[in-house]
Amino acid sequence: MTDTVTSPRPVEGPRTGALASWSVGRRRAKAARDEEFTAFVESAATRLRRSAYLMCRDWHLAQDLTQQTFIKMYAAWDRIRTGTNLEGYSRRVLMNLVFDQQRRRSGSEIVVAELPDRPGDGTADTPELRLALVDALAALSVEDRAVLVLRHAEDHSVDTVATILGVSVSVVKMRTARALARLRSLLGEDFEDR
Amino acid sequence: MDADLRKHFDRAVSDDPGADAGEMALAAIAQGGRMRRRRRQMAGAGVAAGVVVALAVVGGVSLRPEPAEPAGPPMTVAAAMMPLTAPSCSEKPVESGATDVVVFLIPDSTDRQSSALGSTLREDARVADVRFENRQQAWERFRTLWADSPDFVSSVSPKQLVESFRLRLADPAQYKAFRAEYATMDGVGSIVGRVCPASAPVGGVQ
Secondary structure: OOOOOOOOOOOOOOOOHHHHHHHHHHHHHHHHHHHHHHHHHHHHHHHHHHHHHHHHOOHHHHHHHHHHHHHHHHHOHHHHOOOOOHHHHHHHHHHHHHHHHHHHHHHHOOOOOOOOOOOOOOOOOOHHHHHHHHHHHHOOOHHHHHHHHHHHHOOOOHHHHHHHHOOOHHHHHHHHHHHHHHHHHHHOHHHHHO | OHHHHHHHHHHHOOOOOOOOHHHHHHHHHHHHHHHHHHHHHHHHHOOHHHHHHHHHHHOOOOOOOOOOOOOOOOOOHHHHOOOOEOOOOOOOOOOOOOOEEEEEEOOOOOHHHHHHHHHHHHHOOOEEEEEEEOHHHHHHHHHHHOOOOHHHHHOOOHHHOOOEEEEEEOOHHHHHHHHHHHHOOOOEEEEEEEOOOOOOOOOOEO
């Protein structure tokens, strides 16, 4: 285990002539890229974090997953900034992170969704009801949950969801139907009333 | 029904604690920028193809963000788990005259071995500065470095990473003797020395 990843030495020393203008150009390009990227983060962060939360039931983890999504996107920004549906791309990166997180967890622990017996009297906005939906979501398979979150929390079309998740349209429809039925059975009347 | 569901979801996220998007962008630029540089460096070192091979071995890669690089010398998973050489240091480890040294422990090193080695190093007059990296820290670093390859990261547990001491020698001329002496100590796996400027991180790795 003595081998270590080495890297070529960066250009150092005084920059003159063509090299200097190349360097200034690069700095400007970076400034423009950072500005563009920051605008994207500002527009996308809240929805991504909320979707991540619906997927994992943990605001802290949701924030972490969202941050990881942005890191990856920045690393690939030159390639994706034009000609890529950033909205869809960011969901795809996020969902892959969620799936991966789930796989890693499932190796060491079994996550059992704890459903409260009954979510109170069903009055809107009680913490119980809020939690009930998130807990019910957690009882679904991660794939079904992803479809519900993208389709119904984020309002993407069936086609877009299929593209984001890399599955066929019929799979999305099938999962949506299955997930909704399960959600209904878990939440009962409190869910259907609203 | 769909509209109602939407309301349900909106309510479910109404306790969003919020986060500063500007800060998130800055953090992503810093970390994502490192990832970009690392990719370029890896491609430059001709090891990217090997990484892809290693990834294929440990599991399917979902949404691999970059296409495979042209073929290069194979790179082992073990090498991928090693820290990166700091850019300002000599690329290749040196046999003599090293300013900065990493002492890697054996894979199944015990706490007793690492603490004994740590106190020996701290008492050694030849050592100007010494830092310890435990398995968890090594894993965190590894995870950040390979954040764009989650399948690879998830295939490695902290237990598979080795502990290490990163240190700076007071006098590079003493490296040869230092290395010979520590190489035989209990729990030491390997010793790697590099020539670095004073501004480099201690140990010559990042």
